[in-house]
Amino acid sequence: MQDRHILLIICGGIAAYKSLELIRCLRKDGAEVKAVLTAAGEKFVTPLSVSALTGNPINNALLDHEAEADFGHIELARWAELIVVAPATADFLSIMAQGQAPDLASAVLLAATCPVMCAPAMNVHMWQKPATQRNLAALVSDGVEMIGPEEGEMACGDFGPGRMCEPDVILQAICARSGVPATGLTAIVTAGPTRESIDPVRYLTNRSSGKQGIAIAAALAARGIRTKLILGPTEIVPPAHLQTISVTSAAEMHTAVHEALPADLFVACAAVADWRLAVPHEHKMKKRGREETFTLELHRNPDILASVAKLKGNRPRLVVGFAAETENLIGNARHKLASKACDWIVANDVGAASGTFGGAHNTVTILTDQKTEEWPTMTKQELARTLAGRIQSTLTDGRDQDQLDG
Numbered sequence: 522m523q524d525r526h527i528l529l530i531i532c533g534g535i536a537a538y539k540s541l542e543l544i545r546c547l548r549k550d551g552a553e554v555k556a557v558l559t560a561a562g563e564k565f566v567t568p569l570s571v572s573a574l575t576g577n578p579i580n581n582a583l584l585d586h587e588a589e590a591d592f593g594h595i596e597l598a599r600w601a602e603l604i605v606v607a608p609a610t611a612d613f614l615s616i617m618a619q620g621q622a623p624d625l626a627s628a629v630l631l632a633a634t635c636p637v638m639c640a641p642a643m644n645v646h647m648w649q650k651p652a653t654q655r656n657l658a659a660l661v662s663d664g665v666e667m668i669g670p671e672e673g674e675m676a677c678g679d680f681g682p683g684r685m686c687e688p689d690v691i692l693q694a695i696c697a698r699s700g701v702p703a704t705g706l707t708a709i710v711t712a713g714p715t716r717e718s719i720d721p722v723r724y725l726t727n728r729s730s731g732k733q734g735i736a737i738a739a740a741l742a743a744r745g746i747r748t749k750l751i752l753g754p755t756e757i758v759p760p761a762h763l764q765t766i767s768v769t770s771a772a773e774m775h776t777a778v779h780e781a782l783p784a785d786l787f788v789a790c791a792a793v794a795d796w797r798l799a800v801p802h803e804h805k806m807k808k809r810g811r812e813e814t815f816t817l818e819l820h821r822n823p824d825i826l827a828s829v830a831k832l833k834g835n836r837p838r839l840v841v842g843f844a845a846e847t848e849n850l851i852g853n854a855r856h857k858l859a860s861k862a863c864d865w866i867v868a869n870d871v872g873a874a875s876g877t878f879g880g881a882h883n884t885v886t887i888l889t890d891q892k893t894e895e896w897p898t899m900t901k902q903e904l905a906r907t908l909a910g911r912i913q914s915t916l917t918d919g920r921d922q923d924q925l926d927g
Protein backbone atom coordinates (compact mmCIF):
# COMPACT_ATOMS: atom_id res chain seq x y z
CA MET A 522 0.00 0.00 0.00
CA GLN A 523 3.10 2.24 -0.02
CA ASP A 524 2.07 5.84 -0.86
CA ARG A 525 -1.36 4.82 -2.18
CA HIS A 526 -3.88 7.65 -1.77
CA ILE A 527 -6.88 6.32 0.12
CA LEU A 528 -9.84 8.57 0.85
CA LEU A 529 -11.94 7.26 3.73
CA ILE A 530 -15.53 8.45 4.11
CA ILE A 531 -16.84 7.88 7.62
CA CYS A 532 -20.63 7.94 7.98
CA GLY A 533 -22.67 8.01 11.17
CA GLY A 534 -22.86 4.52 12.60
CA ILE A 535 -21.77 2.86 15.80
CA ALA A 536 -19.12 1.00 13.75
CA ALA A 537 -17.36 4.33 13.04
CA TYR A 538 -14.96 3.61 15.89
CA LYS A 539 -13.55 0.73 13.82
CA SER A 540 -12.64 3.23 11.10
CA LEU A 541 -10.04 4.74 13.42
CA GLU A 542 -8.30 1.36 13.59
CA LEU A 543 -8.66 1.07 9.81
CA ILE A 544 -6.81 4.39 9.38
CA ARG A 545 -4.00 3.09 11.62
CA CYS A 546 -3.77 -0.16 9.64
CA LEU A 547 -3.69 1.68 6.30
CA ARG A 548 -1.01 4.10 7.44
CA LYS A 549 1.05 1.28 8.94
CA ASP A 550 0.92 -0.34 5.52
CA GLY A 551 2.36 2.83 4.02
CA ALA A 552 -0.83 4.36 2.55
CA GLU A 553 -1.57 8.06 2.69
CA VAL A 554 -5.03 8.57 4.11
CA LYS A 555 -7.40 11.53 3.96
CA ALA A 556 -10.83 11.35 5.54
CA VAL A 557 -14.20 12.97 5.11
CA LEU A 558 -16.63 12.82 8.02
CA THR A 559 -20.33 13.17 7.31
CA ALA A 560 -22.33 15.28 9.75
CA ALA A 561 -23.66 12.07 11.35
CA GLY A 562 -20.15 10.57 11.34
CA GLU A 563 -18.97 13.46 13.49
CA LYS A 564 -21.44 12.39 16.17
CA PHE A 565 -19.57 9.08 16.51
CA VAL A 566 -15.88 9.98 16.05
CA THR A 567 -14.31 13.38 16.49
CA PRO A 568 -12.59 15.28 13.66
CA LEU A 569 -9.61 15.67 16.00
CA SER A 570 -9.09 11.89 16.39
CA VAL A 571 -9.47 11.38 12.65
CA SER A 572 -7.05 14.13 11.66
CA ALA A 573 -4.54 13.03 14.31
CA LEU A 574 -4.60 9.49 12.91
CA THR A 575 -4.54 10.42 9.21
CA GLY A 576 -1.98 13.17 9.77
CA ASN A 577 -4.10 15.32 7.45
CA PRO A 578 -6.67 18.02 8.19
CA ILE A 579 -10.20 16.72 8.35
CA ASN A 580 -12.63 17.45 5.54
CA ASN A 581 -16.28 17.76 6.41
CA ALA A 582 -18.04 20.76 4.87
CA LEU A 583 -19.03 21.08 1.21
CA LEU A 584 -19.31 24.82 1.40
CA ASP A 585 -16.10 25.43 3.32
CA HIS A 586 -15.10 28.60 1.47
CA GLU A 587 -11.36 28.15 1.98
CA ALA A 588 -11.33 24.61 0.63
CA GLU A 589 -13.92 25.30 -2.04
CA ALA A 590 -11.90 28.26 -3.35
CA ASP A 591 -9.68 25.45 -4.69
CA PHE A 592 -12.71 23.33 -5.63
CA GLY A 593 -12.13 21.15 -2.56
CA HIS A 594 -14.49 18.34 -3.48
CA ILE A 595 -13.01 18.06 -6.98
CA GLU A 596 -9.46 18.18 -5.60
CA LEU A 597 -10.22 15.41 -3.11
CA ALA A 598 -11.83 13.28 -5.81
CA ARG A 599 -8.75 13.77 -8.03
CA TRP A 600 -6.35 13.04 -5.17
CA ALA A 601 -7.99 9.72 -4.27
CA GLU A 602 -6.77 6.50 -5.91
CA LEU A 603 -9.42 4.57 -4.01
CA ILE A 604 -12.40 5.74 -1.96
CA VAL A 605 -13.56 3.56 0.93
CA VAL A 606 -16.87 4.31 2.65
CA ALA A 607 -16.74 2.73 6.13
CA PRO A 608 -19.14 2.54 7.79
CA ALA A 609 -21.55 2.91 4.89
CA THR A 610 -24.99 3.49 6.39
CA ALA A 611 -28.30 2.61 4.71
CA ASP A 612 -29.01 6.32 4.27
CA PHE A 613 -25.65 7.05 2.67
CA LEU A 614 -25.89 4.05 0.33
CA SER A 615 -29.27 5.38 -0.77
CA ILE A 616 -27.78 8.83 -1.47
CA MET A 617 -24.95 7.20 -3.42
CA ALA A 618 -27.29 4.95 -5.40
CA GLN A 619 -29.34 7.96 -6.46
CA GLY A 620 -26.31 10.04 -7.41
CA GLN A 621 -27.23 12.84 -5.03
CA ALA A 622 -24.65 15.23 -3.61
CA PRO A 623 -26.06 17.03 -0.55
CA ASP A 624 -22.76 17.07 1.37
CA LEU A 625 -18.99 16.92 0.81
CA ALA A 626 -18.77 13.10 1.07
CA SER A 627 -21.43 12.47 -1.56
CA ALA A 628 -20.15 15.32 -3.79
CA VAL A 629 -16.64 13.81 -3.77
CA LEU A 630 -18.08 10.43 -4.71
CA LEU A 631 -20.01 11.95 -7.56
CA ALA A 632 -16.88 13.70 -8.82
CA ALA A 633 -14.61 10.67 -8.38
CA THR A 634 -13.36 8.49 -11.19
CA CYS A 635 -11.37 6.05 -9.00
CA PRO A 636 -12.69 2.70 -7.66
CA VAL A 637 -15.09 2.88 -4.71
CA MET A 638 -15.54 0.30 -1.95
CA CYS A 639 -18.21 0.33 0.75
CA ALA A 640 -18.27 -1.50 4.10
CA PRO A 641 -21.97 -1.43 4.98
CA ALA A 642 -23.05 -1.26 8.63
CA MET A 643 -26.65 -1.20 9.74
CA ASN A 644 -29.35 -3.01 11.63
CA VAL A 645 -30.28 -6.40 10.11
CA HIS A 646 -33.82 -5.27 9.18
CA MET A 647 -32.50 -2.13 7.48
CA TRP A 648 -30.04 -4.35 5.58
CA GLN A 649 -32.76 -6.78 4.50
CA LYS A 650 -35.26 -4.04 3.46
CA PRO A 651 -36.01 -4.28 -0.28
CA ALA A 652 -35.15 -0.59 -0.71
CA THR A 653 -31.66 -1.15 0.72
CA GLN A 654 -31.15 -4.25 -1.41
CA ARG A 655 -32.26 -2.27 -4.51
CA ASN A 656 -29.73 0.46 -3.69
CA LEU A 657 -27.00 -2.13 -3.20
CA ALA A 658 -27.79 -3.84 -6.48
CA ALA A 659 -27.65 -0.47 -8.25
CA LEU A 660 -24.31 0.40 -6.67
CA VAL A 661 -22.79 -3.01 -7.42
CA SER A 662 -23.90 -2.73 -11.03
CA ASP A 663 -22.26 0.73 -11.10
CA GLY A 664 -18.98 -0.99 -10.10
CA VAL A 665 -18.95 -0.23 -6.36
CA GLU A 666 -17.43 -3.12 -4.41
CA MET A 667 -19.11 -4.16 -1.16
CA ILE A 668 -17.02 -5.49 1.73
CA GLY A 669 -19.33 -7.48 3.97
CA PRO A 670 -21.36 -6.90 6.02
CA GLU A 671 -20.74 -9.69 8.49
CA GLU A 672 -23.32 -11.62 10.42
CA GLY A 673 -23.41 -11.37 14.19
CA GLU A 674 -24.85 -9.69 17.22
CA MET A 675 -25.55 -5.97 16.71
CA ALA A 676 -25.21 -3.08 19.12
CA CYS A 677 -29.05 -2.93 19.21
CA GLY A 678 -29.26 -6.58 20.31
CA ASP A 679 -30.58 -7.96 16.98
CA PHE A 680 -28.70 -10.78 15.28
CA GLY A 681 -28.00 -11.24 11.58
CA PRO A 682 -26.15 -9.64 8.66
CA GLY A 683 -25.37 -5.94 9.02
CA ARG A 684 -22.24 -5.70 11.19
CA MET A 685 -19.37 -3.82 9.59
CA CYS A 686 -16.39 -6.05 8.81
CA GLU A 687 -13.38 -5.81 11.09
CA PRO A 688 -10.62 -3.40 9.99
CA ASP A 689 -8.26 -6.22 8.99
CA VAL A 690 -10.91 -7.68 6.69
CA ILE A 691 -11.47 -4.27 5.09
CA LEU A 692 -7.71 -3.78 4.80
CA GLN A 693 -7.36 -7.11 3.06
CA ALA A 694 -10.11 -6.22 0.58
CA ILE A 695 -8.45 -2.85 -0.05
CA CYS A 696 -5.10 -4.53 -0.70
CA ALA A 697 -6.73 -7.01 -3.06
CA ARG A 698 -8.47 -4.14 -4.91
CA SER A 699 -5.32 -2.04 -4.98
CA GLY A 700 -3.64 -4.80 -6.86
CA VAL A 701 -1.04 -5.89 -4.31
CA PRO A 702 1.24 -7.88 -6.59
CA ALA A 703 1.22 -11.63 -6.06
CA THR A 704 4.54 -12.69 -4.58
CA GLY A 705 4.38 -16.19 -5.98
CA LEU A 706 4.73 -17.45 -2.40
CA THR A 707 2.25 -19.89 -0.90
CA ALA A 708 1.30 -20.50 2.72
CA ILE A 709 -0.77 -22.84 4.86
CA VAL A 710 -2.03 -21.58 8.22
CA THR A 711 -3.90 -23.62 10.83
CA ALA A 712 -6.14 -21.77 13.28
CA GLY A 713 -8.79 -22.28 15.94
CA PRO A 714 -9.38 -25.22 18.21
CA THR A 715 -10.16 -28.76 17.15
CA ARG A 716 -13.14 -30.67 18.48
CA GLU A 717 -12.92 -34.35 19.35
CA SER A 718 -16.20 -36.19 19.50
CA ILE A 719 -17.07 -38.25 22.60
CA ASP A 720 -20.60 -39.20 21.66
CA PRO A 721 -23.33 -37.54 19.51
CA VAL A 722 -23.84 -34.77 22.09
CA ARG A 723 -20.43 -34.25 23.71
CA TYR A 724 -16.94 -33.34 22.63
CA LEU A 725 -13.50 -32.34 23.89
CA THR A 726 -12.10 -28.97 22.85
CA ASN A 727 -10.26 -25.91 24.22
CA ARG A 728 -10.71 -22.15 24.59
CA SER A 729 -8.99 -21.03 21.38
CA SER A 730 -11.05 -18.47 19.39
CA GLY A 731 -9.05 -18.72 16.14
CA LYS A 732 -8.66 -14.92 16.10
CA GLN A 733 -4.85 -14.89 15.98
CA GLY A 734 -4.51 -17.54 13.28
CA ILE A 735 -7.20 -15.97 11.08
CA ALA A 736 -5.46 -12.58 11.44
CA ILE A 737 -2.13 -14.15 10.42
CA ALA A 738 -3.67 -15.81 7.36
CA ALA A 739 -5.34 -12.49 6.40
CA ALA A 740 -2.09 -10.56 6.89
CA LEU A 741 -0.14 -13.02 4.71
CA ALA A 742 -2.80 -12.87 1.99
CA ALA A 743 -2.75 -9.06 2.17
CA ARG A 744 0.96 -9.24 1.28
CA GLY A 745 0.22 -11.16 -1.88
CA ILE A 746 1.06 -14.58 -0.41
CA ARG A 747 -1.43 -17.22 -1.65
CA THR A 748 -2.72 -18.50 1.67
CA LYS A 749 -4.85 -21.48 2.63
CA LEU A 750 -6.43 -21.28 6.07
CA ILE A 751 -7.26 -24.62 7.69
CA LEU A 752 -9.73 -23.62 10.36
CA GLY A 753 -11.15 -25.54 13.31
CA PRO A 754 -14.66 -24.87 14.65
CA THR A 755 -14.96 -21.23 15.74
CA GLU A 756 -17.56 -18.47 15.92
CA ILE A 757 -15.36 -16.05 13.98
CA VAL A 758 -16.14 -15.79 10.28
CA PRO A 759 -12.88 -15.54 8.28
CA PRO A 760 -12.59 -12.92 5.52
CA ALA A 761 -14.54 -13.96 2.45
CA HIS A 762 -11.52 -13.65 0.11
CA LEU A 763 -9.42 -16.02 2.18
CA GLN A 764 -9.33 -19.60 0.92
CA THR A 765 -10.62 -21.44 3.98
CA ILE A 766 -10.94 -25.17 4.57
CA SER A 767 -13.13 -25.86 7.60
CA VAL A 768 -12.34 -28.92 9.69
CA THR A 769 -13.55 -30.27 13.01
CA SER A 770 -11.11 -32.79 14.47
CA ALA A 771 -7.31 -32.95 14.69
CA ALA A 772 -7.30 -35.91 12.29
CA GLU A 773 -9.26 -33.86 9.72
CA MET A 774 -6.90 -30.91 10.20
CA HIS A 775 -3.89 -33.19 9.74
CA THR A 776 -5.31 -34.57 6.47
CA ALA A 777 -6.31 -31.10 5.20
CA VAL A 778 -2.83 -29.68 5.88
CA HIS A 779 -1.03 -32.51 4.09
CA GLU A 780 -3.46 -32.27 1.15
CA ALA A 781 -2.76 -28.52 0.94
CA LEU A 782 1.02 -29.04 0.57
CA PRO A 783 3.35 -28.11 -1.06
CA ALA A 784 3.79 -24.57 0.28
CA ASP A 785 6.64 -22.18 1.00
CA LEU A 786 5.39 -21.53 4.50
CA PHE A 787 3.51 -23.38 7.22
CA VAL A 788 2.21 -21.51 10.27
CA ALA A 789 0.69 -23.78 12.93
CA CYS A 790 -1.42 -21.49 15.03
CA ALA A 791 -4.22 -23.95 15.81
CA ALA A 792 -4.78 -25.14 19.35
CA VAL A 793 -4.97 -28.77 18.33
CA ALA A 794 -6.57 -31.09 20.88
CA ASP A 795 -3.88 -33.51 22.01
CA TRP A 796 -6.24 -36.40 22.69
CA ARG A 797 -9.26 -38.09 21.15
CA LEU A 798 -11.42 -41.11 21.72
CA ALA A 799 -10.26 -43.97 19.51
CA VAL A 800 -13.87 -44.46 18.40
CA PRO A 801 -16.52 -41.96 19.55
CA HIS A 802 -19.61 -43.58 21.06
CA GLU A 803 -22.45 -44.09 18.61
CA HIS A 804 -25.11 -43.17 21.15
CA LYS A 805 -25.25 -40.71 24.03
CA MET A 806 -23.27 -42.19 26.92
CA LYS A 807 -25.56 -42.89 29.88
CA LYS A 808 -24.79 -42.78 33.58
CA ARG A 809 -24.87 -46.32 34.89
CA GLY A 810 -25.68 -47.02 38.54
CA ARG A 811 -24.36 -44.60 41.13
CA GLU A 812 -20.74 -44.22 40.06
CA GLU A 813 -19.11 -40.95 41.25
CA THR A 814 -16.17 -41.00 38.87
CA PHE A 815 -15.83 -41.81 35.24
CA THR A 816 -12.80 -42.53 33.07
CA LEU A 817 -12.39 -41.97 29.35
CA GLU A 818 -9.55 -43.70 27.54
CA LEU A 819 -7.96 -41.17 25.21
CA HIS A 820 -5.56 -41.73 22.34
CA ARG A 821 -2.92 -39.30 21.18
CA ASN A 822 -3.70 -37.13 18.16
CA PRO A 823 -1.15 -36.69 15.38
CA ASP A 824 1.21 -33.75 15.90
CA ILE A 825 0.46 -31.75 12.77
CA LEU A 826 3.29 -29.25 13.18
CA ALA A 827 5.94 -31.92 13.76
CA SER A 828 4.59 -34.01 10.89
CA VAL A 829 5.09 -31.09 8.47
CA ALA A 830 8.40 -29.86 9.91
CA LYS A 831 9.90 -33.35 9.73
CA LEU A 832 8.88 -34.00 6.12
CA LYS A 833 11.80 -35.01 3.95
CA GLY A 834 10.73 -34.06 0.41
CA ASN A 835 7.85 -31.62 0.76
CA ARG A 836 8.95 -29.55 3.75
CA PRO A 837 7.96 -25.86 3.52
CA ARG A 838 10.96 -23.53 3.51
CA LEU A 839 9.79 -21.88 6.72
CA VAL A 840 7.84 -23.70 9.43
CA VAL A 841 6.48 -21.56 12.26
CA GLY A 842 4.88 -23.07 15.34
CA PHE A 843 3.20 -21.54 18.36
CA ALA A 844 3.68 -22.51 21.97
CA ALA A 845 0.71 -21.97 24.24
CA GLU A 846 2.01 -22.06 27.79
CA THR A 847 0.80 -21.20 31.25
CA GLU A 848 4.22 -21.62 32.97
CA ASN A 849 7.94 -21.76 32.09
CA LEU A 850 7.16 -20.02 28.77
CA ILE A 851 10.65 -19.87 27.29
CA GLY A 852 11.85 -23.25 28.57
CA ASN A 853 8.78 -25.06 27.23
CA ALA A 854 8.83 -23.13 23.97
CA ARG A 855 12.52 -23.91 23.37
CA HIS A 856 11.81 -27.58 24.00
CA LYS A 857 8.99 -27.44 21.40
CA LEU A 858 11.25 -25.71 18.86
CA ALA A 859 13.65 -28.65 19.03
CA SER A 860 11.22 -31.54 19.46
CA LYS A 861 8.93 -30.38 16.64
CA ALA A 862 11.86 -29.42 14.35
CA CYS A 863 10.35 -26.07 13.35
CA ASP A 864 12.27 -22.92 12.39
CA TRP A 865 10.53 -20.40 14.65
CA ILE A 866 8.34 -20.76 17.68
CA VAL A 867 5.99 -17.93 18.64
CA ALA A 868 5.58 -18.41 22.38
CA ASN A 869 2.59 -16.94 24.15
CA ASP A 870 1.29 -17.08 27.67
CA VAL A 871 -2.28 -18.37 27.58
CA GLY A 872 -2.86 -18.44 31.34
CA ALA A 873 -6.23 -17.08 32.48
CA ALA A 874 -4.62 -13.82 33.68
CA SER A 875 -3.07 -13.13 30.24
CA GLY A 876 -6.46 -12.85 28.51
CA THR A 877 -4.86 -14.26 25.35
CA PHE A 878 -7.48 -16.91 24.53
CA GLY A 879 -10.44 -15.05 23.05
CA GLY A 880 -8.92 -11.62 23.83
CA ALA A 881 -7.85 -8.82 21.47
CA HIS A 882 -4.17 -8.64 22.47
CA ASN A 883 -1.18 -10.93 22.52
CA THR A 884 2.31 -10.73 23.99
CA VAL A 885 4.77 -13.08 22.34
CA THR A 886 8.40 -14.10 22.34
CA ILE A 887 9.88 -15.40 19.08
CA LEU A 888 12.43 -18.18 19.40
CA THR A 889 14.81 -19.54 16.81
CA ASP A 890 17.79 -21.83 17.19
CA GLN A 891 19.98 -18.85 18.03
CA LYS A 892 17.74 -16.11 19.31
CA THR A 893 15.02 -15.23 21.78
CA GLU A 894 13.22 -12.02 20.89
CA GLU A 895 10.55 -10.47 23.11
CA TRP A 896 7.90 -8.46 21.30
CA PRO A 897 5.81 -5.79 23.03
CA THR A 898 2.11 -6.38 23.66
CA MET A 899 0.16 -5.76 20.45
CA THR A 900 -3.34 -6.32 19.18
CA LYS A 901 -3.68 -9.67 17.45
CA GLN A 902 -4.05 -7.80 14.14
CA GLU A 903 -0.83 -5.84 14.71
CA LEU A 904 1.01 -8.98 15.71
CA ALA A 905 -0.28 -10.70 12.57
CA ARG A 906 0.91 -7.86 10.34
CA THR A 907 4.33 -7.66 12.04
CA LEU A 908 4.82 -11.43 11.85
CA ALA A 909 3.68 -11.50 8.21
CA GLY A 910 6.26 -8.78 7.41
CA ARG A 911 9.05 -10.80 9.05
CA ILE A 912 7.97 -13.94 7.27
CA GLN A 913 7.83 -12.25 3.87
CA SER A 914 11.29 -10.71 4.21
CA THR A 915 12.70 -14.03 5.40
CA LEU A 916 11.22 -15.87 2.44
CA THR A 917 11.99 -13.29 -0.22
CA ASP A 918 15.26 -11.68 0.84
CA GLY A 919 16.65 -14.97 2.07
CA ARG A 920 17.14 -13.40 5.47
CA ASP A 921 17.06 -16.31 7.85
CA GLN A 922 16.21 -16.63 11.48
CA ASP A 923 19.64 -15.39 12.54
CA GLN A 924 18.58 -11.96 11.37
CA LEU A 925 15.21 -12.03 13.05
CA ASP A 926 15.92 -8.92 15.00
CA GLY A 927 17.61 -7.15 12.13
Ligand code: CTP
Nearest residue numbers: 789790791793822823824825826842843844845
Ligand atom coordinates in the same frame (compact mmCIF):
# COMPACT_ATOMS: atom_id res chain seq x y z
N1 CTP B 1 0.35 -28.71 17.34
C1 CTP B 1 -0.01 -29.47 16.26
N2 CTP B 1 -0.61 -30.69 16.45
C2 CTP B 1 -0.84 -31.15 17.69
C3 CTP B 1 -0.50 -30.37 18.81
C4 CTP B 1 0.09 -29.15 18.60
O1 CTP B 1 0.21 -29.05 15.12
N3 CTP B 1 -1.44 -32.32 17.84
C5 CTP B 1 1.04 -27.44 17.11
C6 CTP B 1 0.27 -26.20 17.50
O2 CTP B 1 -0.48 -25.72 16.41
C7 CTP B 1 1.40 -25.26 17.90
C8 CTP B 1 2.44 -26.18 18.49
O3 CTP B 1 2.17 -27.46 17.95
O4 CTP B 1 1.95 -24.63 16.77
C9 CTP B 1 2.47 -26.25 19.98
O5 CTP B 1 1.18 -26.50 20.46
P1 CTP B 1 0.87 -26.48 22.03
O6 CTP B 1 -0.59 -26.70 22.22
O7 CTP B 1 1.51 -25.25 22.63
O8 CTP B 1 1.71 -27.68 22.58
P2 CTP B 1 1.59 -29.23 22.45
O9 CTP B 1 2.45 -29.69 21.34
O10 CTP B 1 0.16 -29.64 22.39
O11 CTP B 1 2.27 -29.69 23.80
P3 CTP B 1 1.75 -29.54 25.32
O12 CTP B 1 0.28 -29.79 25.29
O13 CTP B 1 2.51 -30.58 26.03
O14 CTP B 1 2.10 -28.13 25.76
